[in-house]
Structures are given as C-alpha cells and as structure tokens.
Amino acid sequence: MEKRLLLTPGPTMVPPEVAAAEAQPIIHHRAPEFIPILDRVQEGLQYLFQTKNPVVVLASSGTGAMEAALTGVCSPGEKAITVEGGKFGGRWGEIADAYGIKKVPVDIEWGEAVQPEKIKELLEQNPETKAVCITQCETSTGVLTDVKAIADVVSKTDALLLVDAVSSLGAEEMRTDEWNVDVVVTGSQKAIMLPPGLAFVCVNQRAQERIQKSTSPGYYFSLKTYLKSLAKSSTPYTPAVSLILALDKALEMIKKEGIENIWARHARLSRAIQAGCKAIGLELFSKQPSHVVTPIKVPEGVDGAAIPKILRDELGVTIAGGQAHLKGKIFRIATLGYAADFDVTTGICALEIALRKLGYKFDEGAGIKAALKALT
C-alpha cells in the first residue's frame, strides 16, 4: 500500500468528497438543471473572493486567467507596471510582451516584496499607466505582497490593480471589494481544493468598463464574452462540467468552514511549519513570508536536490524544490487547501528523517516538538 501526502503549492490534495463529486454523471451544460449549479457556484465564488462583482470561470490553467485579465483591461501600446519578483511575477511581463502592451517592469530581488511607496513613485512617473500587475503570493519565493496597501495607492489613480492570487486566494486574506482591488485572478488547484483545470477572474465595475473598450486581440479569453453569458447564467463555450460539479462541493465546504477560519487555518499551519524548521536550525528564505508556501534555505553542506527526492521517493511526501536560479538552494513546503494539523507534523517528521539521512546535524525531534507546540 502507498499512502501519499502532497505538501506542494499546487496542485494540492483533493478531498474525497470533492473527488466523488467530480466523478458524478455528466450533466449537459445547456440543460436547465445546470443553471442552478452555475448560479450557486457564482454565489460561492463571490463569497470566496469577498466580492459582489462577477467571477468569470474559465476552463484553463491560471495563466489563461492572467492573460484574460491583462488583455481584457489593456490595449496594445498601453502601459502596465509589472512587478517581477519571481517566476510568476515575470509571467505578467511576458504576457504584456506577447500583446504589445508596454510594460514597466519592477525588478524585485527574489525573496523580497514590492513596497507600496515604490508603486506610488512609479505611478507618479508614469501617469498614463493603465494597469498595475502584482502577485499576492509569489509561489517561487513564498513572498507575500501587501495587496491592501498597494490597492490604497492604485485606487486613487486611473490605473487598475490586477492581482495574481493564483496560489493565495483562500489561503491569504483577500477582501476584494473592501480593499478596492479591480481584478483578482486565481486557479482551482490551490486553496480551493480542486484538481487543476479551472481558473477564475473577478472584475469590478471599473474593470468591466475597461473590458468593453480593450482592443487587444483574443477570442477564447475575451472577458466581454464571458460577462455577457454570465449575466444569463450561462457559459459561452462548453464548461469543464465535472470540475464545476467538484467546485460546487468544494465551495460548500469552504462556506461551511468560513473564509476567515480558512485564512486562520492556513496561518496556523504555516507558522507551525516555520517553527518546526527554525527549531532544527533551518532558515526561512522569504523576507515577507506568506501562509501559502514556506521556502526554506538548504543548509550548508547538504545536497539540496536530495531533500525533496528522499521525501517523495522514500517517504511518500511530495514537497517542491526551488525554481530557476533557486534550484537546489531552497525547498518549499506548503500546507495549502485540504491540509490539517497532522499534515504539518507528518511533513516535519519526514523532513527530520531526510535531513538526518543527508548528514545534517540537529537536535532530533526538536522540529516536531516545536511544530506541535505551535499548533496547540
């Protein structure tokens, strides 16, 4: 028997009840019985996003939703500030390039977060900016950006704030309407506890007005088309029916637990991971750590690539390694989505075993003890 644990920043584990919902018989997407499901899902998504505005559901990965968002609000030749402090922030810039949107890239050292003052300064230097693109949690570095503070700056200008919350929505506090965030993008395979395959774009009134005017080319990702269908409780193209049925179940679970409790759970679990790691002498990588994923520096003298490999191949616990130039230099543990207290202790147990095997010297058991203390 193989019992595996997925402690990765997405795809994450799917609750059995959600997997069962996904395996239900297919409902035809134009049949009347699909309408109340779409409506209920919309209501659940608005709760998750903390918004009264429409949330577009796309059959695509999160990247597709980023593309829909940026091309939806910017036309070719228009200016967008793209904050690039990791692999996913860089994607905003790549999408801008692909469509001839003039990017103003903000290079942030990997591991650090952009500060609101920097955005303010750039907006003053570039008053014609149409969009500011940020990443709430940069999955490659675990860094959390202060969305609320940046929204305070951007909402006072004509620029729209676009937030890639692909890995963070549901794990980190996000009050879309209250904070005046114009566009929020996320994916299904993170805190929402679904398999990958769905992506979401929430657009406020300001963004909807701009979407009507955008001249960026596009067909499948045209938010104009989706908003029109959504108003009629419909979808323009065949939706991913089985994933929508699973989403319906997952949103029911999310509502039952309560969004603030879910944010608190993610905070509690990630703090326990941090405590466990620190107790055995490991160092956190991020200067402004999120509760989505915890990147840890590989200790001196230890083979960085071997840590996730031993965990996965010998202990059945999948964590993530470092990406790009951080390969072998950090490893990343996430307790995202369908994760609870004993997933933390299992993760730290497995980490202690692997580190011992790799010759790292530490006070054995201290990690588990600290994690447990943080949890209870």
Add this chain to the structure above:
Amino acid sequence: MEKRLLLTPGPTMVPPEVAAAEAQPIIHHRAPEFIPILDRVQEGLQYLFQTKNPVVVLASSGTGAMEAALTGVCSPGEKAITVEGGKFGGRWGEIADAYGIKKVPVDIEWGEAVQPEKIKELLEQNPETKAVCITQCETSTGVLTDVKAIADVVSKTDALLLVDAVSSLGAEEMRTDEWNVDVVVTGSQKAIMLPPGLAFVCVNQRAQERIQKSTSPGYYFSLKTYLKSLAKSSTPYTPAVSLILALDKALEMIKKEGIENIWARHARLSRAIQAGCKAIGLELFSKQPSHVVTPIKVPEGVDGAAIPKILRDELGVTIAGGQAHLKGKIFRIATLGYAADFDVTTGICALEIALRKLGYKFDEGAGIKAALKALT
C-alpha cells in the same frame, strides 16, 4: 431513483471506469511518476489521430484549440479560407476576425457540405491563402465534410488544412497522416468519452514550421511553447491532472476496442437511429449525414421545442434541440462516445413516446422495429 441517458453531441456520457480514474488522488505534474503517464497519453493520442506527429494537450474547451491552431499558423493580414456552414464553422471566421487574419468566408447553406471543387476554385482565386479551415462534422447540422478529398486539394498548395474535428474525432474515420491533414483539432467531451475540459491540436511537420514563424499575438495558446515542452515530456503550465488521468484510462479503452471498430460502431448506431426515425415518417435534415449526430426535421404540426423537453424532463433522455435559426425546426440525437446498441433502442422508444404525446400520427413501434433490424 433517476437513471439518465445523454444522447447529445457533447458533453457525452463518461464510462464509470473513466470517472473513477478521474477521481484518483492528484499526482504532482512535475513529479517523475507523471512523465510515463504523459508519454503513454501522447502515444494513445497519436493512435487516436492516426499520426506520428505531436498532439498538444490544452486545458481548455475545443474553441481554445481552434484559436491555438489558426493563430499558430496564420499571422495578422494573412489569408484564411473559412468554410462556414453552421455554428461551428462560423467560429473559424470569428477567430480570424479577432486576430486580423483576412478571412475568405465560404457560406454553405446549413445542412449542406462544402465540395472539394469549391475549395480548389477558391485556392486558385486566392493563391496567397495560408490556411483552409473546415469542420469535419458540423455539430449544428450533422453534416459530414469529406476531409480526405479536401486534403487532396489543399496538400498540393502552400496552404495548410485545419480541420475542426471537435465532435467527430473517434467517431468518423480520420487518417491524419495518410490523408495529409496538417492540423486536426478536437475536444475531450465527445467520442473520447471524457468530461469537457481538455482540447487537442495535432500538428504535422508543415504546420510546425509555420508555427515557428507566426506573428499572431498569444501566450497561453502559443503552440510553440507547448511543442517545446512536449519534446521534454512536460507541459508549460499546470495541466488538468485529473482529466489527464481519466484520458489515460479512456485511451486504454479506445486502444482495446480498436479505432476502426469504434468508427464502425458509431456508423452502425447512427444508421440505426436514422432507420428508426425514417420508419415513423421522420425526415433527416442533413444532405451529407455524419455518424456523430443525427438531426431530424420536426414534423409538421408538432411543437419542436417540446420534443427534447419531454424526452429530458419526463423520460430522462437528453437529446439536443436545433441551434440558431434551426431552433424548434430540428432536434438532434447522438450516439457518440460511450454509447451502445440499447442506447439506440432506448432513444427511439423515448422518441416514440414523446411524439405520441404530441399528437404526431405514426405506426407505433415501427421505429423500434426498424432500429433493431438495423442493429442486428
């Protein structure tokens, strides 16, 4: 208890073993155990497409794959012949418009098929044409286009042939390589027996060369990016893991049955539907009918909208109505994908009940008798 039958041209019914595969625990897409699955799926797709060329897997609906194909091989300002003989043919033209690709639309009366001579003539009049876009089975009219004959014409020119086989691949004969078809597009929710959410684009050498040169904007649907990842048994963005696991199972079933047997089964079932309908005095709508879906004219004096409604709401059998100007004028029965002999007889039984209820006069039982005869 409710036992429902889906006799629609997509989404279609999913075999229980495929649904079970979809509900398996999530595998991380960057874990080594996902590589053999991607490789096996690629091999199975090549068998399904009857090709040795790469088949790109997208997390999107079929429309996304059409967009990837057309923007992949055509740059803005270049010319594409778009055959528009129904709702889905029209989509080729809409995508061309969205990207500034100059379309040469071929308006075909709904219910009729484009003839190879017409394509030949248009290519002679427009020798600079870069792509010819056709629909193998136009789902809105049930019409089958002779792909082989058109490929014979197009492959002698510099234009590429793009075939929307979204509803037809696996149901209708398609010998991609042997027939010299450059690009074939399909979706998961038809003959492949999966839920919607995956789409596929098969590109031959000629198309791959053109893809390297296209200047159409695009990011998520850039085939260049997917082909590069595919060569390394990888995916550029998080794939729809649960649907890929389901696809792996479905392709195993397809290989076991044999593609020619599957084409023959679709032919046999649709001929039985046709025979059953004709025997009770109904008339087929299509001049060149496919085995994907059978559109039937609503008989004089019968409420056309009521036929699918009674079938669905009172008898648990979902069929499709007419689309656009054919609403209320035709209804469409499909035995696509996971369908067998007794799905045909159940469909005809339900149709006889509904028609009787609507006051249509016919020789009761004659439809079932004829369908059974055609099957055995």
